[in-house]
Amino acid sequence: MATHRGPVGVEAIGDFNALIDARSPSEYALDHIPGAVNHPVLNDEERARVGTIYKQKSAFEARRIGAGLVAGNLARHWEASFIHKPESWRPLVYCWRGGLRSGSMVTWLRMTGWDAQQLKGGYKAFRRHVVEQLPRLIDGLRLVVLCGQTGTAKTRILQAMAQQGAQVLDLEGLARHKGSMLGAWPGQPQPSQKQFETALYTELQKFDLSKPVYTESESARIGTISVPLELVSHLRASTDLVEIDASPEARLDFLLRDYAYLGDDRAGFSAILGKFTQLQGKETVARWQAWAQEGNLPELFAELMARHYDPQYKRSLGRNFGQWDRRRTVTADTLSEAGIVALAGKVLETVG
Incomplete structure (x- = not known):
């Protein structure tokens, strides 16, 4: 049975047997946590489209359109990459800030029965950790x-x-x-x-x-x-x-x-x-x-x-x-x- 809890910090990254980057392909290509596999909940074109709707219309309209896109992408990832994962599979999922994109994937993975967790603060938290730790490691x-x-x-x-x-x-x-x-x-x-x-x-x-x-x-x-x-x-x-x-x-x-x-x-x-x-x-x-x-x-x-x-x-x-x-x-x-x-x-x- 999956054990659910709140978002986990950067220090817990090594505790999981899979890392999922839920950001768009261009964000992933710019940088990502080592070992992470990109399974975007929105691709670059979809992300730009939802962002435009958010600015020009409303947050609700953006979520309404985005929800359908996310659902379709999650279904494709499940069929192509997740369907054969064992019950013991424990993925850690992150997006840019640890918000809706990774949150939606975590919720969906938990519904299947996996102990999926969300990285608190997302990639930004990992990036901040790298910047803070580099001087100490160098010294x-x-x-x-x-x-x-x-x-x-x-x-x-x-x-x-x-x-x-x-x-x-x-x-x-x-x-x-x-x-x-x-x-x-x-x-x-x-x-x-x-x-x-x-x-x-x-x-x-x-x-x-x-x-x-x-x-x-x-x-x-x-x-x-x-x-x-x-x-x-x-x-x-x-x-x-x-x-x-x-x-x-x-x-x-x-x-x-x-x-x-x-x-x-x-x-x-x-x-x-x-x-x-x-x-x-x-x-x-x-x-x-x-x-x-x-x-x-x-x-x-x-x-x-x-x-x-x-x-x-x-x-x-x-x-x-x-x-x-x-x-x-x-x-x-x-x-x-x-x-x-x-x-x-x-x-x-x-x-x-």
């Missing part, structure tokens, strides 16, 4: 920061370290961007800011704070994503800095592999290079764009390193890392796949 981290010039395979080394059992915070992976002006992932949009922060919160909760957490030196922005200022400050104040030192030849070889996809769209790559005009001048950028159009990536990446990324890296060191003189250096003889795995091990040995 507890012992960050070991991996530094190095462009092309030293820092992200790949971090990924190899994770495979070797280290706790790794891959900010570029969470942001779906490599961090530079050329860093957009092919065919993959970045998450929303809220989605990034939810993913960051979820990752931080997993860490054992008695052990180091390895991450990469990052600026305050990764593509369109803003890294929380508390994390940027904590990262730059770290006394555990490890610099990867590799030759220009090894770095160029790695960049040509890691960014090979840019050569697949030469016109698009040329357009991206136009973003460097203000910093490098029209003449230099025109040469780079010509190389991009020709597919001459070796000369292009060599100049990008020498004229843009390396000087930028040197300028940022003293400005961003107060403990830079205390860094430890790991030398990379090669940045091949096997070399990256070996480097990951050397970093872990160096930190101890």
Whole structure:
């Protein structure tokens, strides 16, 4: 027999065996509680229609029209997704504020006999919880920061370290961007800011704070994503800095592999290079764009390193890392796949 009670708080999310997001698909896509499945009681078009009726006519008219739409959607969800759930199924349902949308689904699920509950305050309560908890979680981290010039395979080394059992915070992976002006992932949009922060919160909760957490030196922005200022400050104040030192030849070889996809769209790559005009001048950028159009990536990446990324890296060191003189250096003889795995091990040995 179902046990009914009032709405439950964010702290009880883990007590349920299912999370249902009753909001519209666009709201769900912007951000949602990790693990939640979207079963909208109103789709985007229906929600807009009901909202317009509410503003232009009356609350009763909006509820009258909305009730029929909700009933039809609930019936479809029941038939497609809920019909075979066991009596022990305990879903937690939320909408934007913990109001009518999730309330109607909870009432309907309880009528079937399931112990469905409503999240108090809805998604807004979860979002407020994330914003409040992020600074506390960040403050507890012992960050070991991996530094190095462009092309030293820092992200790949971090990924190899994770495979070797280290706790790794891959900010570029969470942001779906490599961090530079050329860093957009092919065919993959970045998450929303809220989605990034939810993913960051979820990752931080997993860490054992008695052990180091390895991450990469990052600026305050990764593509369109803003890294929380508390994390940027904590990262730059770290006394555990490890610099990867590799030759220009090894770095160029790695960049040509890691960014090979840019050569697949030469016109698009040329357009991206136009973003460097203000910093490098029209003449230099025109040469780079010509190389991009020709597919001459070796000369292009060599100049990008020498004229843009390396000087930028040197300028940022003293400005961003107060403990830079205390860094430890790991030398990379090669940045091949096997070399990256070996480097990951050397970093872990160096930190101890």
